[in-house]
Amino acid sequence: METRSHLEKILKKGHFAVTCEMGPPKNADIEILKKKTKILKGYVDAVNITDCQTAVVRFSSFASAIIALSEGLEPVMQMTCRDRNRIGIQADLLGAWGLGIRNLLCLTGDHPKFGNHPQAKPVFDLDSIQLLSLVKGFKEGRFINGEEIKGEKPNFFAGAAANPFADPFEFRVKRLAKKVRAGAEFIQTQIVYDVERFKRFMELAEEEGLLDKVYILAGITPPKSFGMVRYMKYNVPGLMVPDELLKRMKEAKDPKEEGINIAVEIIQQVKEIPGVKGVHIMAIEWEEAVPEIVKRAGLHPRPMEPEIQPPFVVEKVVEVEKIVEKPVEKIVEKVIEKPVEVIVEKIVEKPIEVEKGLEGEEEMDKIKGVSIEFLIEMITNLKAGLKNLQSGMEHIEETLAEIEKQLLGRKPKKIEKVFRKIEEIPEKKVEKIAKEERKEKEIKEIKTEVKVEAKPEIKPEIKVEEKPKEEKEIRKPKKEIKEKVEDIGKTGFKGTYRDLKTRAEGLSEDLYIDKSSGKIVEVEIGKGEKAFKVGGTEVLPFYSFEGNTGQPLKIAMEILDIVPEDWPETLTKYFSDVFHDPGLWAKKCVEEYKAEAIGVYLIGTDPNFKNLDVKHAVEVVKKVKEAVDVPLIIWGSGNAEKDVEVLREVAEVIGDRGSVIGPIVEANHRTLGATAIGYDLPVVASSPIDVNLAKQLNILLENVGVNLDKILMDPSVGALGYGIEYTYSVMERIRIAALYAQDIKLQAPFICNVGREVWKTKEVGLPTDDLWGEAEMRGIMMEAITTVCLALAGGEIFIMRHPKAIELAKILFNSLS
Amino acid sequence: MAKPKIAVLCCNYTNSATDEDFKDFPCEIVIKRFPCSGSIEIVDILKEFEDDAEGVLVCGCEKEKCHNKTGNLRAEKRVLGAKKYLEEIGIDPERAQMAFVPRLDTGAFVETVKDFVEKILNKR
Amino acid sequence: MIVAERRHLSEILKNIEPYNKVLILGCRGCVAICSTGGDREVEIIATALRIARKRQGKPLITYEATLIRQCDPEYLANLPELMKDAEAVVSLACGVGVNLIADLYPDIRVYPGVDTLFFGANTQLGVWQEKCRGCGDCIIDLTAGLCPIARCPKNLLNGPCGGSQNGKCEINPENPCIWHLIIERLTARGELDKLNEIWEPKDWRTYLGESPRKRIREDLIKNNKREG
Secondary structure, eight states: OOOSSHHHHHHHTTOOEEEEEEOOOSSSOHHHHHHHHHHHBTTBSEEEEOSSGGGOOOSOHHHHHHHHHHTTOOEEEEEESSSOOHHHHHHHHHHHHHTTOOEEEEEOOOOGGGSSOTTSOOOOSSOHHHHHHHHHHHHTTBOTTSOBOOSOOOOOEEEEEEOTTSSSHHHHHHHHHHHHHHTOOEEEEEEOOOHHHHHHHHHHHHHTTOTTTOEEEEEEOOOOOHHHHHHHHHHSTTOOOOHHHHHHHHHOSSHHHHHHHHHHHHHHHHHTSTTEEEEEEOOTTOTTHHHHHHHHTTOOSOSSOOOOOOOHHHHHOHHHHHHHHHHHHHHHHHHHHSOHHHHHHHHHHSOOOSOOOOHHHHHHHHHTSOOHHHHHHHHHHHHHHHHHHHHHHHHHHHHHHHHHHHHHOOOHHHHHHHHHHHHHHHHHHHHHHHHOOOSSOHHHHHHHTEEEOSOTTTGGGTTTTTSOSSGGGOOOOHHHHHHHHHHHHHOOEEEOOOOHHHHTTTSOGGGTOOOOSOOOOEEEESSSTTOEEEEOOOSSTTOTTTSOOOSOOEEEEEEESSOOSSOOHHHHTTTTTTTTOHHHHHHHHHHTTOOSSEEEEOGGGOTTTTOOOHHHHHHHHHHHHHHOOSOEEEEOOSOHHHHHHHHHHHHHHHGGGTOEEEEEOGGGHHHHHHHHHHHTOOEEEEOOSOHHHHHHHHHHHHHHTOOGGGEEEEOOOOOTTTTHHHHHHHHHHHHHHHHHSOOGGGOSOEEEEHHHHHTTSHHHHSOOBTTTBOHHHHHHHHHHHHHHHHHHHTEEEEEEOOHHHHHHHHHHHHHHO | OOOOEEEEEEEGGGOOOOGGGGTTSSSEEEEEEESSGGGOOHHHHHHHHHTTOSEEEEEEEOTTOOTTSSHHHHHHHHHHHHHHHHHHTTOOGGGEEEEEEOTTOHHHHHHHHHHHHHHHHHTO | OEEEEEOOHHHHHHHTTTOSEEEEEEESSHHHHTTSSSHHHHHHHHHHHHHHHHHTTOOOEEEEEEESOSSSHHHHTTHHHHTSSOSEEEEOSOHHHHHHHHHHOTTSOEEEOEEEEEEEEEEETTEEEEEEOOOSSOOTTTTTTOOHHHHSTTOOSSOOOTTOBTTBOSSOTTSBOHHHHHHHHHHHTTOGGGGGSOOOOOOGGGTTTTOSOOOOOGGGSGGGOOOO
16 A cells, blocks of 8 residues: 555554644744644644644744654645745645655635735635645646646645535535545545534535545544633634533633543544544644543554654754654653643643733634734724725715705805806897897807797896895895796797708718618507697607607696695696696696696505595596597506506596506506507506616517507606706617617607606795795796706607696797707 | 904804804804705815815704705715815814704804804814 | 725825925716716815915915826827926826826826725715726636626635635625625526536736736727837
8 A cells, every 4th residue: 555644544544543733833933843743743643734824924834844744743734825826836845745745735725814914915826726736736747837747746645624614505515526626635624513514514525425535534623711612603704613512611610621521522423423534633722632632532542653754854964863753752751651631731831932822812813713913903804894884874975965966956156156147148148139140159059049039028037037146135026026937928939940051051961960760650649639649750859950850749737636735836826726626627727728638647546645446537537538628648646556457447438539548567568558459549658767678668568469659658757856867868868779779669759747756846845935046936947947858858748737837848849849 | 363264154044143143253254055054065164274264164954854854964974074184184173063053043053153163262 | 997095185295295286187987986086076185285285384276177087198188288387286097097197298297196996886875896806817707797806805716715604705704705606696597517617727817917918909000000
């Protein structure tokens, strides 16, 4: 049987192997190492020397291994990937083999963060599995780059670590299998306290067929104090400590004695688990305990004396040989003669001057590498973490405040500026009307296109004076302002349109014309004389210079099925006389305010609001239908289930009028789609402000049989200051996709439910005051501006509320169309 | 020596104080009104220091009382933000303070300003 | 985006100590989005620097500007114009911007106003997380789109290490163990077998081996001229 090391021989012969861990000192004193090896010699088959465990700088693993070797104790040299790249690792391995080191434990290594040099650059050029492959490659005579090793090839007895207690549990065995395939011949496990879980791990390993391929040594650590086990339980990741053990340590009169007992018991338990070929005792800075544990566990004497090949230096220097042999014998005698307790005591009395530190912490150091440094580091990190969290919150708040600032207007200084600008524009307009516009740049010209139609002498004041120039001037008589609100209807804009061709004279057309290849579908709304179509455009909104702009934009006036509860007075005053009867309300809209269509919002049916029944909805719609002859847009509560119930019945009533029903959402598109097909009604397809979702809903509707020429897309709009830019952007992208990217499924017209969004904002409800200006005008402007913005984004039909806002919007639409 | 200057950036709705209310103060009080304390930016606070203010007090409505729900809390964050910059350029961060005052209670507002002024003048 | 953190004002002040007129130059790219070097920060930092200098009795004149991108010579073209009166520039762009200014305008004294951190995502308001290390050899096709190079502190290719517990990373338990996530995702996809293979050591040449790295697209180079 050919073996490379004593450890391998023990394992191959089927003996239960015992190894232990030895931590080198944090200084350059080799005497400390010698003392430690002397304690351990004869009790373990090999000593495993840590490679700067927990990333704390120590006497190197390589050099310590040589010392152990020269002391006649076989080392297992640890090699981590934390501090060396593949060049450094290979160099050290060549050296180690050359000097007689035969056992090698391949580890990834703890992160520097846990150590005393957290500032260090972590290397991790390889990981443990790649390191094992590298070692395997050495055996086959090649470097990791594939180059051949000419001459002596390292042929280590290679080991690796496994942690049965880390997550994900099932993958742990798979990873072990990977290590075995990569070349691991023996395994040292993480500390076993939870024997049950370890057993399960071993069973899985057996299923995986690993037990014949690798020697598994169970990790054993004698707990030294209650504080230590408690720390391990709660602070060391990848370590499981049963409560029972905690209890035992807490109640122990002599914790150290109890710790040794526990270690011995665990050794006896794991020994019985099939596949466990030995134990690896980790009692760093408590090496004295190892002989006692080994003895009590019945593992002493060891089956074979090692035949150690001392490093080559020994062969040449005679003196060194003496050092190697003589002390060894003496120590062994000592140990045998005296009761173990005494030895332990004695050595404790003259502590090996490795590191001074609090007991508890040093112990932690051993386990998985938890040191004072780690604690300090942890606390620092915790602090830093809290700081980060705090600054994160600040960022959130700032951003929110920024958003809110956008909503609520800017600082006083800036408001003044805005006011001034508003003032200036009309003045310029007047001037230019007088002079004839020509000189200014294009943008300004667009503004100048708008001319006063009826009463030019009133017009310049419209927008101006309700916004105060300075705070002192705020308290203006309300009356004056009121007159202006009323004036909106009487005045209007009229533009003489100079087409782009004239303005761009001398430029070739292809410089400014980019004709689309798509066309928006026309949707007919209503039946009979008052019916109209929307859509049909082949160009981006108002790009009349590029081609056919399709049907004119339409505005529907919205009424509710109940008396509105949250409308501000500035809006209710126009309708309060007809709130009691939806029929009269609709009639007023059509006769007095010339509504071209009526939107009926069945908000009262909302299960989360009044939950009125289907009967109520049908009655309201009936009344409206009888009272007016314009097309109707019946808008459900927005509750997907209730809408199915309500709109089904409502469709029965308005089926012959070709009224629009909606909103149809993904959740109810099948049922409501079927209803719409049954009565041949156009529908509102509502999607949550997203290009793809809008498209998907159109496709779903088409799949159930609703053609695109029956679909009005509701992209979910936001009011001015409430996400209008997002709405705008999504609508714009939908429209560009429809016209320029031939995205046929998006070629439906847009319906924008503006009034509802605007009149629920806080701003329309705030009273008239110095900073915010006159309340009603504020609401009107918000609704009109929202509508105009959405028209610029591609909106085709709008549902609005305030008569004056509608007039303003119409004036603009008419002047631009 | 010129009177020291103290700037007060406040939500418009916290008070209706006039210069008259501060005429007995041992310093010049500059009041700047904002529609909501939430719209006060870090740079607004810094600019007051640039204009030689010895202290800047930001006044928002009492917690839970902000008309815009959380504007006052945002103002508090901004003040914290400004303090960081002040600290880094060697100005005592206590010279920027946040105060929450009752809505439209000029008396309480003036008292708060007075307290702040005392604190700042004690630093001289 | 490239995520950056602002520098302590005392460091900036130290850098600009010899000058009386300084341009504070923001960038509307990544640093604006991560709230470190956009218009807003330019205004704040310029103001803070002026206050500091005024108190030192050496008043500072600042010029404020924010470019669309500082990592593009095109947008830097009018820098000399902006620098007409200034003696130095504090750039709030990432390190790329500062370097490009230094490359293009050897006579302009440029100082960094931010510390450039990483390539990250704005996972929530006020929080940026590293997602990519720009290692030059993407492997996330094999790891369900999650990058162990950027997101495992040991950049393990055969993870997870023994410090993975409850799906968290031992190095910073605020972070998920990315290998845990990778295993979870691949298990759900029935592709866990992919991980049975031993992953070869990474070829780091694409990352650090041949830096500074350069990308060339022959078809885009004008007149086949290559700059050195």
